[in-house]
Amino acid sequence: MTTLIGVDFSGSQADNATWIAMATVGDGGRIEWQTPFPIRRSDLEQLLLTIEGPAVATLDFPFGLPAEFAVKQGFIRWGEGLMDSCDRMSTTPQADFEEVAREYVAAYGEPRRASDVAPAFSPLHVTNPNMVPMTYHGMAMLGRLLARARGRFSIPPLPANSSRWQVTLVELMPGQLLRARGDSGVGYKNGDKNLRRRHEILSRLEEWIGSPLPEHVRLACRANADCLDAVVNLAGALQWHRNPEAYNQPDAAQQGFAHDEGWLYTLRP
Secondary structure (H helix, E strand, O other): OEEEEEEEOOOOOOOOOOEEEEEEEOOOOOEEEOOOEEOOHHHHHHHHHHOOOOEEEEEOOOOOOOHHHHHHOOOOOOOOOHHHHHHHHHOOOHHHHHHHHHHHHHHHOOOOOOOOOOOOOOOOOOOOOOOHHHHHHHHHHHHHHHHHHHHHEEOOOOOOOOOOOOEEEEEOOHHHHHHHOOOOOOOOOOOOOHHHHHHHHHHHHHHHHOOOOOHHHHHHHHHOHHHHHHHHHHHHHHHHHHOHHHEOOOOHHHHHHHHHHOOEOOEOO
């Protein structure tokens, strides 16, 4: 049995907008859903440290920094990589990171990672949405997780450990998953048609995963768009569990960037 975790991550100062969806899938493919719920970042970190593997957790924050920024600002040196960058982020005060990010963007613009294809934002995007706090808190959490239990976690496309009990952490964006499945990915968070749009997205998710969603999951998603994003990412975790090759992988020329920056996996249409 594999645990699936979909996360809609928030870097908000209030720390009250992160949502998590969880399910298990057995060898026969049967999915057992839990009711999605909001979670504080520290509690999410503890859950990832203690959840019984094997597990796939999909998270929607940038796992790494654009290499040109990371090297220039000392988050990594040539020959190091994503894990070292996350480790340094975990010991960097948030205010210091936000200051150097602002100064860099003002001087050089917003760099993107090799996997940040449009319409994905740079991890250093500073206007609506402000990605910098999310990048900081997400990477700092990864740094602490890896410091405490590096052998427990696998972060594709970095080399995996051999444990069958590992927890695989995958960077996915719910909006990209929706677009790959034929949805516009807009109009469900706000506006007078948001409830209708959420219903449409839930129907698309059921078609994608191949089974109905429990009513308690549907009700939670209709009530909260962040909850719906977490469930979309859980569907992405299920797709990864079934066939990771459904996602675009870094080619030979991109492997070095993926080693340093992490990799935003995009679902093939």
